[in-house]
Amino acid sequence: MSNYERALRCIDDAHTQDPNLITIHNGTQIPYELHYAEKMTRYLEQYDPSASETLRLAIRAQHLRRWEIPRSSYPQTKPGYFAWRTFLKKRQAEQAEKICLDCGYSADDAGRVAALIRKEKLKQDGESQALEDIACLVFLDDQFEQFGKSHDEEKIVGILKKTWGKMSDKGHELALKIEMSDHAKALVVKALES
Structure with a gap:
């Protein structure tokens, strides 16, 4: 087993300990952070199929053991x-x-890997920007619809504007291809027009 395979296995082993479960398309429940990490990897494949090992590991570990420090703390x-x-x-x-x-x-x-997770030199470092773009894409694809149900429109539009501002042109291009409900699309359009 290569260093990369060992590191990926250790990262995913940590993700599987997340007690928060999500039901995926086939009805199977998996730990949320494993789902999130796998989605980050899928977006990286679209974004840069020839990404370095260090970027691949940073993408996979971006939320490592995040559930242990809840926002409510x-x-x-x-x-x-x-x-x-x-x-x-x-x-x-x-x-x-x-x-x-x-x-x-x-x-x-x-x-x-650590520097990428910290998003050092964002906007100057292409790999750091790639991680930021992909995190924004996963938010738009995976969390935005649910997030929109618990916040008022003005706050959502503001968050969308900030999210868009963090992304590169390449990130914008992929974001516009994400399938969304009509309501979510309308909010994105409103954010981009304002």
Whole structure:
């Protein structure tokens, strides 16, 4: 087994411990974070089929053990949200780096995986931007419809505008191909026009 296969197995083993389950298309229930990681990988295949191993591992580990630090463990304020996100990125990067080192990767490669998870040099680093684009695509594809049911239209449009602003042209191109309900499409159009 290669270093990559070992690291991927360790990452996915961690995802399978997520107690939050989701029912997928065939009626099977799987841990949500495994579902999320697999969807991130599928979007990476569309985005860049020749992506580096370090980017593939960062994509797969982006939400590593995220369920252990719920959003509710931080104040329900904008600063609380950003503090939660900052802590998660750092923690997930450290855990992924350790997995990579334990699986035989060099310190440089393991550090690169961690840097990508932290999204360092976003907008200047093509791989860091790819991870951001793919996270936004998975949000739009997998979480947006449900998110829209629990927030008012003004907030949703604002979040869509921010999401769009984080993405590259390549990310925009893929986002416009995502199948959505008519209501969700109308919100996207409204966000893009405003």
